[in-house]
Amino acid sequence: VRGIPEGKPAISPPTFSDLSSVDDFKRFAGRVREITGGIPVGFKLSANHIEKDIQFALDSGADYIILDGRGGGTGAAPAMFRDHISVPTIPALARARRYLDDQGASGRVTLIITGGLRVPIDFVKAMALGADGIAVSNSAMQAIGCIAARMCNTNNCPSGVATQKEELRKRIDIEKSATQLKNFFEASVELMSVMARACGHDALGKMNKNDLATWNRDMALLSGIKYSGMEDLTAI
Structure with missing residues (x-):
């Protein structure tokens, strides 16, 4: 896909040489x-150094933060990164919301x-835990x-979704797929609204x-969600 010969390493630098400090990111954001x-x-x-990274984003003047927890998919990362790096999504979300609240x-x-x-x-559970929005891919x-x-x-x-080969891409019916995606999002919001109404909202x-x-x-200890058992976890 990337035109790299077999046996050659795919080198993707993790940082940009001209983006390092808060001022660098502020300047770039201002230009955008x-x-x-x-x-x-x-x-x-x-979701790694969650509070520290969020503070950097705040100092840089971010309008939004997308926090990616462990549990998502990827088509490019090495298996050791995919399976062993970053905080799981739910506790990551809880920590992020708490920090944003604390920072006003x-x-x-x-x-x-x-x-x-x-x-x-x-x-809907993620929104209840403090997310303003959900990003989905899978x-x-x-x-x-x-x-x-x-x-x-x-x-x-084989379905033509993740390929650049013209003969495979032709397998996607764009209009049909767009309608299916629209239906999925609309049905999701409707079901989420059912749960919200059931909770009195x-x-x-x-x-x-x-x-x-x-x-x-x-999960209660990791996320701060109320524990349903008899034990008082706040005393731990």
């Missing part, structure tokens, strides 16, 4: 806003969460026709941690 007429500028962060940034900076969230009940790809052949890196995707944005509980002790 100037050129685009004020488009929102943000950071997509792997909630309502000013949009928090979008992603990483393994695939169905409406995942989305479920959206399946909505447009992905059959999970797990061949993304080969350029031979008239808007999805009113979902909050009081609407959540878990019987999983570890």
Whole structure:
């Protein structure tokens, strides 16, 4: 796909030489806003040094933050990165929301969460835990026709979704796939709204941690969600 001969390493530098300090990012963001007429500028962060990285984004003037927790998919990262790096999505989200609240940034900076969230009940739980929005990839790809052949890196995707080969790309019916994706998103929002109404809310944005509980002790400790058992975890 990338035109690299077999046996040659694919070198993808993790940083940009001209973007290092807060001032560098501020300057770049300002230029982007100037050129685009004020488009929102943000950071997509792997959930590692969550609070420190969010503070850097805030200092740089971010309008939004996309936090990517472990659990999401990728077609490019080495297996050791995919399976062993970053904080799982739910505790990452809880920490991010707490930090933004503590910094007085909630309502000013949009928090979008992603990483393994695939169905409406995942989305609505994430919003209750503090996400302003959800970013999806796997479920959206399946909505447009992905059959999970797990061949993304080969350029031979049989459904035509993840390939640059013209003969394979022709297998996608663009109009049909677009309608399927639209239906998935609309149905997801409708089901999320059903849950919000069941919790006594008239808007999805009113979902909050009081609407959540878990019987999983570890999840309660990791996320701050109310524990459903008899033990008082606040004393631990």
